[in-house]
Amino acid sequence: MTATLPLMTTEQSGSAQTSQYLTFVLDEEQYAIEILAIREIVAYGRVTVVPLMPASIRGVINLRGAVVPVLDLSARFGRAPGPLTKKTCIVIVELEIDGDRRCLGVRVDGVNAVMEINAADIEPPPRMPDMARGDLLAGMARIDGRFVMILAAEKALAMDESEESLGTAPQGEPPARETVRNGEMT
Numbered sequence: 001m002t003a004t005l006p007l008m009t010t011e012q013s014g015s016a017q018t019s020q021y022l023t024f025v026l027d028e029e030q031y032a033i034e035i036l037a038i039r040e041i042v043a044y045g046r047v048t049v050v051p052l053m054p055a056s057i058r059g060v061i062n063l064r065g066a067v068v069p070v071l072d073l074s075a076r077f078g079r080a081p082g083p084l085t086k087k088t089c090i091v092i093v094e095l096e097i098d099g100d101r102r103c104l105g106v107r108v109d110g111v112n113a114v115m116e117i118n119a120a121d122i123e124p125p126p127r128m129p130d131m132a133r134g135d136l137l138a139g140m141a142r143i144d145g146r147f148v149m150i151l152a153a154e155k156a157l158a159m160d161e162s163e164e165s166l167g168t169a170p171q172g173e174p175p176a177r178e179t180v181r182n183g184e185m186t
Contacts, residue, residue, distance in 0.1 A: 017119045023112040023148055026073050027082055030148045037153045039092040041111055061105055070105040082109045095154055104157055117141050
């Protein structure tokens, strides 16, 4: 399944520059990734677990013959993964890593829409002394009275050495095999 989402616009002031973002839900919070990094959205299906991978890597999927790793953003952000539902999907993101274009699947609780966000409406992310990995956010936009956290995709989705190494033991319990069929996890 490849999804087509409605284009929503925010108020634009004069000549202010706007960019398009895919907005999605993760643990009841709204996030966004610049649309230029998005390749497609696929239904959450069979994910093959790879031994000895960190908890943030759920496994791999076969995307038209290509092996694509699936990152669980909830685990990456130190949260428990949300339940699998009919809305759970994998956003395929294409990133430049070490000079190569690579695809990565990102498990999210659901996608919302493609939105045009005015650059003037994006505030820098908060800088707090205890905020680990504050570089994961490119900014925050206030839309309809709520914050949408805009991810710095290259940093938020980049795998560190422990995630790239098969010799590193996973943190916590290994991910369970997950498949959604007719809205039920199997």
